[in-house]
């Protein structure tokens with residue numbers, strides 16, 4: 001925001017007041033005899049706390065105002081030069097409160113916030129002068145970088161208020177709050193007519209009372225409409241995937257109390273088509289725990305036996321709270337109605353890892369083994385140095401009775417010391433093993449003789465940054481389906497935390513064996529039912545160095561066919577989630593068949609580039625099938641490569657889609673943009 005000469009006068013005025021007030025002990029600076037329309041020094045561009053007052057404590061002082069541009073995780077994204085860095089004055093654990101000068105509330109207020117998540121102890125608050133009432137507050141997201149919070153303050157319009165930056169956290173990690181660029185009125189909503197801020201912030205999260213998920217989720221501008229999310233709280237691994245009595249079941253690792261990992265619950269949803277979901281009651285809750293005990297119900301899988309649906313899962317004990325417990329064992333929960341799950345009195349069904357194996361022992365995945373027509377499970381383990389997959393057998397397919405077969409597979413040197421979420425199943429004439437390692441999903445395809453897997457080929461389950469803990473299941477029609485957690489695991493950049501939720505599941509994918517023996521993914525056919533209107537068809541179309549607009553939506557499916565034989569360009573670039581300020585770029589290099597995703601200027605999310613080398617299409621036609629869903633992006637190439645990312649645009653206008661050819665022309669034989677609706681309607 002540019003400082004106007006009007007603002008500048010106020011800043012000078014603030015300086016005079018501050019100087020005058022130094023003569024007294026510690027009184028509030030006397031307010032100027034004018035209508036306080038605007039807060040003084042709203043972006044700290046004086047380089048100090050002029051116009052602001054340290055109410056108490058030593059968390060804030062003139063050293064808090066910094067012009068540092070970046071930290072270990074990237075840029076701070078402050079406005080102009082200066083901002084408040086909560087650690088700069090006296091470290092993480094210092095406490096205190098800083099308040100702005102008083103001003104008159106009007107239609108809207110916005111500001112930039114960064115730092116720790118702690119709704120009780122770390123927040124920016126709007127306080128009414130008259131009675132000291134805290135009207136609104138917003139905590140951070142455990143990220144240093146600043147994101148824009150927008151508040152509707154219309155109902156207090158005309159009242160005198162001030163902003164507080166409140167830090168009562170003594171924590172040594174994420175015990176601080178960053179702040180910048182307080183704005184009022186139209187300026188709070190965006191940068192001119194062409195760029196309107198996403199209205200992020202817990203105060204914008206619509207209350208859940210009696211609202212169906214369909215409209216509730218539509219109101220949150222960051223919320224995917226057809227990727228599974230939880231209304232509030234955190235989700236990670238998809239679990240217990242199964243089609244049972246016609247209905248698809250999706251459970252997720254879940255922590256309801258905060259948008260962060262915590263003692264694990266299992267949330268539960270069901271669907272007639274693996275596309276449209278209906279929320280069911282939470283299936284599993286952690287055992288009653290003392291504060292700080294992180295024991296919970298970790299990932300597992302579903303098993304149909306007789307007329308019951310069973311969940312076979314990891315029971316995790318936080319050994320700090322339970323020093324005598326085995327850290328991870330396997331338990332079963334059963335249901336006759338697919339809604340109400342009861343823990344078995346026979347638990348644990350596998351009381352400990354096999355003799356000699358370390359404590360890491362998690363995520364049992366049940367599968368049918370056609371080599372001996374039996375029920376088996378694989379489970380993530382370790383030999384202390386490398387990831388390992390252990391194999392168990394259930395005689396007579398009894399979910400409560402498991403015997404150890406042996407080590408199915410051990411990772412090569414250099415792999416992670418623990419593999420998570422292994423899945424193992426036959427596909428075509430091969431066996432597929434996939435697992436989580438080093439925050440990535442890795443697959444291997446090869447052969448299996450009933451007890452040991454031999455790998456022939458290895459690759460990534462998903463070439464993008466946001467995929468982990470994928471789970472496979474076979475549906476009633478025999479298809480091999482999978483859902484993955486759109487994790488973005490290695491980054492702190494999860495702006496949806498400011499709206500109270502974190503984590504989303506991928507769309508349902510169908511797995512297949514690629515021509516080169518690798519694991520391929522394609523969107524399931526049922527996703528066609530999400531179309532909320534007719535597709536916009538373009539092409540055939542020749543595109544050169546002048547970008548061609550092909551759509552304006554962030555909730556859609558975009559399909560392209562490029563005739564490579566007629567294309568002279570060295571690359572083509574698709575710009576998605578695009579406005580004049582930002583975009584997400586997807587580039588295909590014709591020379592080396594490389595697909596590159598670039599989120600360097602995509603908004604608040606993780607900035608980076610990711611690459612995948614695609615197979616050369618036999619018919620010389622490149623096809624891309626792209627799912628855009630507000631903050632989710634999934635790109636499926638015709639060869640079975642998939643790339644997933646979360647994208648968090650800053651501006652509501654970032655919905656453009658365009659294509660450009662670089663150094664030559666691109667022959668697009670077909671382009672279609674289909675608007676998609678909600679999974680919840």
Ligand SMILES: *[C@@H]1O[C@H](CO)[C@@H](O)[C@H](O)[C@H]1NC(C)=O
Nearest residue numbers: 095120121166167168169170
């Ligand atoms: C700050 O935290 C302390 C201890 O955690 C608590 O006693 C005190 O009431 C808190 N103060 C405020 C203003 O929240």
Ligand SMILES: *[C@@H]1O[C@H](CO)[C@@H](O)[C@H](O)[C@H]1NC(C)=O
Nearest residue numbers: 334335336337339340341342
């Ligand atoms: C869930 O199942 C258990 C065991 O069958 C039963 O005791 C309990 O009443 C059921 N709860 C509900 C809500 O149906």
Ligand SMILES: *[C@@H]1O[C@H](CO)[C@@H](O)[C@H](O)[C@H]1NC(C)=O
Nearest residue numbers: 370372373374375395396397
């Ligand atoms: C496989 O085992 C099941 C029982 O577990 C049995 O009903 C089925 O006939 C068996 N199939 C074959 C091919 O042996």
Ligand SMILES: *[C@@H]1O[C@H](CO)[C@@H](O)[C@H](O)[C@H]1NC(C)=O
Nearest residue numbers: 371448449450451452453454
């Ligand atoms: C499978 O292969 C392993 C390793 O070669 C061997 O030890 C094992 O006996 C084989 N099992 C069967 C059932 O053939």
Ligand SMILES: *[C@@H]1O[C@H](CO)[C@@H](O)[C@H](O)[C@H]1NC(C)=O
Nearest residue numbers: 589591592593594611612613
């Ligand atoms: C493919 O070619 C592009 C353009 O020359 C280059 O930037 C990129 O690094 C190449 N990627 C691979 C995997 O070779």
